[in-house]
Amino acid sequence: MLMESCISWAQEAGAHKITLEVFPHNDAALTLYRKFGFQQEGYFSRHLRRSNGDLWDLMVLSRFLK
Ligand SMILES: CC(C)(COP(=O)(O)OP(=O)(O)OC[C@H]1O[C@@H](n2cnc3c(N)ncnc32)[C@H](O)[C@@H]1OP(=O)(O)O)[C@@H](O)C(=O)NCCC(=O)NCCS
Structure with a gap:
């Protein structure tokens, strides 16, 4: 429901x-995101430093609206 609401809001906002x-x-x-049509656009390696010092990768997904 949150995903549907977010997508509808963004569409209505133009x-x-x-x-x-x-x-x-x-x-x-x-x-969940792929079910809603999001596709990978980016991949950042060792992008975010966690409190224990570990560096985690991060993916960027996107979806175009009508
Ligand atoms: C992300 C989140 C909102 C998804 O909610 P949800 O759709 O109710 O989650 P579910 O546990 O039902 O899983 C969604 C799907 O992923 C699948 N899945 C769950 N855990 C999985 C795993 N470890 N490996 C592979 N697939 C998995 C489920 O089978 C389900 O697929 P299906 O609908 O085809 O059966 C929920 O997992 C959550 O609140 N996570 C913590 C917060 C978070 O990670 N938010 C996103 C930050 S980017």
Whole structure:
């Protein structure tokens, strides 16, 4: 419902595209986003530093609107 609401809001606001960021290991989120037509546009390696010092990759997904 949140995804549908977000996409509808963006369409009504006149946006042409939505982008989002997600960790590559987040399979549930990736599955959900792909079901809504989002496709990978970018991949940032070792992009975010976690509090324990680990560096995590980050994916950018996008979807064009009508
Ligand atoms: C992302 C989130 C909102 C998805 O909600 P949801 O759709 O209710 O999640 P589900 O657990 O039902 O999983 C969605 C799909 O991913 C699949 N999935 C879940 N965990 C998975 C895993 N570890 N590996 C592969 N697929 C997985 C499910 O089978 C489901 O697919 P299906 O509908 O075809 O059965 C929920 O997982 C969540 O709140 N996560 C924590 C916050 C978060 O990660 N937000 C996104 C930040 S970018």
